[in-house]
Amino acid sequence: MMPVSKSLINAARGLAPADCVYRGARIFNPFTCLWDDGDLAVTGGRILGIGNYTGKEERDLSGRFIVPGLIDAHVHIESSLLAPKEYARLVALHGTTTVIADPHEIANVAGGRGLGFMLAEREGALVDIRYMLPSCVPATPLDAGGAILDARDLAPFAGREGVAGLGEMLNFPGVLAGDEEVLRKLSLFAIRDGHAPFLSGNDLNAYILAGPDSDHECTNLAEAEEKLKKGMYIYIREGSAEQNIAELIPLVNPVTVSRCCFATDDCHADLLVREGHIDRCIRKAIGCGLAPELAIRMATLSAAERFGLSDRGALTPGRRADFCVIDDPQMFTVQKVFRSGREISPGPPTVPAPLDSRVQCVPPSTEDIRITGSGTARVIGLVPHQILTEPLQYKITGNDIPDLDRDILKVMVCNRYGKNKRGIGLVHGFGFRQGAIACSISHDAHNIVAAGAGDDAICSAIGAVIDAGGAMAAVCGTKKVILALDCAGLMSTLPYDEVARRLGSLSEVTKTMGGIADPFMYLSFLALTVIPALRITDRGVFNAGVFRDVPLFLEDAKYGI
C-alpha cells in the first residue's frame, strides 16, 4: 500500500490542480473492457482519477488511446542477453512497465551472488522488475551447474523488496514424489509459478494441490483448457523459440480473460528490438482474432491481479500512473510510455556492476571430440519452433561424422565450472554445411555447448567462448563473430542496440553455414534435461523420458536403457 496524504486527496477531489492532466484520449478500462472518456489526472506519480480536472500541465491526446502499462508475467531476462537495467531500457519503449522475472539462469551459474546482482540491477531501472525466486537450482540433481539453492538459501529472500514469489517449479517429478525439499521451497511463498508441460489428469491435480498455480508451458489448447479449469493462471507464451499464441488464443474469452496473461519467457534482444515485447504479444493475439480489449486486459489487470499488485493494472484512483499512449487498439503501436507519471525516455545505457564470468574450462582439441566405434546411434532430433526434441536413431560410423547428407552433426557440452568434464553426442536438424557455433548459454546448467559441421570449427568456436569469458560464437571458414557475454557468461554488458547488431552479424555467419534460422536458440536448449526427449550434458547423451544418462550407441545399452 502506498501512503495517501491530504494533499493527494485534495488533488483527486479537484480542489488543487493536478501535476498533469491528459485530455481527449479514450482510456482503457480493464474492469469493463470498454473505453472511458474524460480527463486523466496524475499527481505524484499516481492516478487521481478520470473526471473533470485542471492541471499544472495539460496535454492534449485527442484521437489517441491510453492503456495501463503492460506487464510480462514471466520472463528470464538473461535470455535477452541484456543485463536487467538495459533490458528495462529496451522493453520500456514498447509499453512495458512491469516485468515478473525469474533469474533462474544466473542463479544456476552464480547462486545467491547472481540473485544479489539481479536485485541490485532493479534499482533505477526504467521498468519495475519483480523477481520470482528460482525454485530449481540446479534444475535436477543430475544437472549441478555453478550453484545449489535449497530452501534454506531461498528463505532469507522471502519478503524482500522486489521479490514476488517462487519461480516456475520445473521439478514436477519432485513435486509428484512429495520430495521434502521441494515442498519446503513451496511452503516459503504464497505466489508460486508452475511449469508442467503435458502434465494432465490426476497427476496435474497433485501438482496443483502442492502449490504451483500457473503454467506457461501449454503448447496445445486442450492442455491449456484443462489447466485453467483446474485453477491455474495461464500465461500464454510468445518468445523467440516458443510461440504459443496462435494455438492458445481461443482459450481467452470474457469469462476466462481474468485468468490469462502474456509471457515472453525467453526472448533475444534482437527480436525485442525488431518486433517488440508484450505489445508484440497483443498484436499477435489481435491478429489471431482476439478482441483488442481482451488482449489488453490480459497484459494489464489480469497479470497485476495474479501477482497481487493492486497498485497497477488499471488507471483507477490511487494506482501508479503507469500507462502507454497508443495509436489505436487494433494496430496497437505504442507511441509514448509513462511510468509513475513520467514520460519514459531511455537515456544513455548504463554498465552493470561487474560479475565474475565463471568460465573455467580447458579448450578441447579435435582429438578430444573424436567419436570412435560404430553402430546404431541415438541422435537428438530438433523439432522446428519447439524446445522439445525427438529421439532419433541412425546407423553411423564415428569417423563419418559430420554426415552432411543425413544432417547428423556433433554436439558437445563442456563443463564450465572447472570440472573438466565433456559430453559428446549427435544432433539432427541444424542442417549446417560448414562451420560451428558455440555458446555459454545452455539451459539450465549453462555449460558451454557447441555444434557444427567440422571438428576444427567446433573447437575454434568453443575456444572463442572461453577466451571471451562467456560468449556466443560462430565460426565459418575464416569468419568468426563473437558476442561476449561477460556478465556470468549469460548476459552482455553492451547496450541493447549493439547486442542486436552483433546478433545480426552472428546470424549472417550462421546463414553462410546453411541450415536453420536461429540455431543458437535450439543450441542453448539442447542440454535442458527437464524437457523430453533426448538431451546432451557434460556427461554425454541423456534420456529425459527415463531421466538418466544413456550411451551414444544402442549396442552399449545396459538393462535395455
Added chain:
Amino acid sequence: MMPVSKSLINAARGLAPADCVYRGARIFNPFTCLWDDGDLAVTGGRILGIGNYTGKEERDLSGRFIVPGLIDAHVHIESSLLAPKEYARLVALHGTTTVIADPHEIANVAGGRGLGFMLAEREGALVDIRYMLPSCVPATPLDAGGAILDARDLAPFAGREGVAGLGEMLNFPGVLAGDEEVLRKLSLFAIRDGHAPFLSGNDLNAYILAGPDSDHECTNLAEAEEKLKKGMYIYIREGSAEQNIAELIPLVNPVTVSRCCFATDDCHADLLVREGHIDRCIRKAIGCGLAPELAIRMATLSAAERFGLSDRGALTPGRRADFCVIDDPQMFTVQKVFRSGREISPGPPTVPAPLDSRVQCVPPSTEDIRITGSGTARVIGLVPHQILTEPLQYKITGNDIPDLDRDILKVMVCNRYGKNKRGIGLVHGFGFRQGAIACSISHDAHNIVAAGAGDDAICSAIGAVIDAGGAMAAVCGTKKVILALDCAGLMSTLPYDEVARRLGSLSEVTKTMGGIADPFMYLSFLALTVIPALRITDRGVFNAGVFRDVPLFLEDAKYGI
C-alpha cells in the same frame, strides 16, 4: 497457505484411495462458468481434484449439481439478532460456508470487548467467519455510543487469525477531508471495504484513492457502473430492508462478474429462516434474468478473490472441500452442504458466552416525552424499502401528537450508556393507529429507540426494553411481546428458530397496530446519522445533510439551520 503432505499428494495422484469420492454430479467451475464432469475426490477436508478416483467412501450424486460453498461478502451478523455461532448454524444450512462480517454494531456498544466476543464465537462455528474490523466506532464524533475504537485500538487486531481487513469506511466526509485518524486506520490494512452512497465524480475518485475499494451501498445502476469502472468491487446487497438485486443485476456480465459479489448486510433471523441467505440472492438474481453460472461465480470465486482467500471459491486441487449439492442451477435449492469435506448437520444450539448487556437507562415517564409549543416542525419521513429518510415539514401543535390522520407520531431515543440523555422527534410513515415499539438496536450508537401512537405505549415499550437488558418490544393495548436481546442489547442468546418465532409474535402485534410491515427495521435505522436526510438522536433531531443537530421547530432555527 495450508501445508501439503506427501500422502495428500499421493491421494491426489490416485495412488491411495481418497477419503470420499462424489460421483455423477455436474460440478460448477467458476474459472470457465461451465460445468465439469468427473469424480470429485476429497481427503483431509481438501479437494484432491476432479478426475478418476476411488474412495474409502463413495457417494452417488447422479443428476445433482455441486457448487463451491457460498460466501457472503459483507454482513453485520448482529442484525440477524443471533450470536455468531447460532447465525452460522442457520446460514450453513443454506449453503454458506464463509461470511465476511463487520462487527460494527457490537463494537459501537462494547468496543474491544465486543470484538473479542465475536472472535471467540467464530471458534467451532459451522461457517468460517472472517471479520473486517469496524472502521467507524463511533460512526461520527457526534454519535458516541458505548465505545471509541481509534487506529491505536485497531492495530493490535491486524493480522490476527479471523481478521480479514478494515470494515466499511462509513466516514466518507472524514476521508474526503483527509482526516489523519481516518487515514491512519486505512493504512493499517490491505483490504478495506467502502461505504459511499451516492458519492460520485471527483469526490468518489478521492475516496477510492484513499483506500476503500468496495461498495455495497449502490442503489442505482449508474452509481454501481461508475464505482465498478473506478476499480471498486461491487457487493450487490439483498438484505431485509435494502434490496438492490433487481436494480443492479444488469451490472453483471461475463467481464464484470469477477468484480461483483453478493452481500446481505442486514438480515433478520426470520428472513434467513424463511427465504435463505446467499442462496436467496442467487435465486433472486436468476429471477431477474442473470445466468445461474454468473450468479454462482459472484457468490463463490469472486468473493474469495476479493478477500484474497485463495483456499476457497472453487473446487480445484488443494482448496477447502467447501461445497453444496443443489437440485439444479435454475432453481438453486440447496440440498446438502459440506464444509472441509464434512457434511454439515446443525446439531444442538450453543449458548454464547455472557456479555454485559450495557443497558443503563432510566425509564422515561409520559411527562418526559411531552412536546410543548407549536409551529412548523421537521418530520422524519420514512421511504418504503429504503433506509434513507425524507425531510418533511408539517405545521403542528405539540399537544395534538400523535396526529393519526396525518400519520405524525413521536419518535424517541434514550441514551443507554448511563448518560440519561433523551431526544424527541416526529416521524411520518409508520402508520400506526395504536401502540408502540421500542428496541435497543439503533444504528450506530445503539441507544434505545421507540416510536408509537401513544405516550403510555411508548414509555411501556421502552421500559420493557430496559427491563430485559436490551430487547425488541411491541406494546398494543394489553398485548406486550418482548424478544430479549441479552447479548449486548443487540443479539439474542436463543436458538434461531425461537428467535424467528418471537419475531413472528412481534409482527402479529405490530399488525394489530396498523401501519407498515417490518416497522422495527425502519425504527432501528432512524438514528443512523450517516445516511440522509433527517434523523433522531439522544440529542434530538439531526440533519444529516448539514451534519448537525437542528431544532424540532423551524421557528427555533438559528443561522437558517
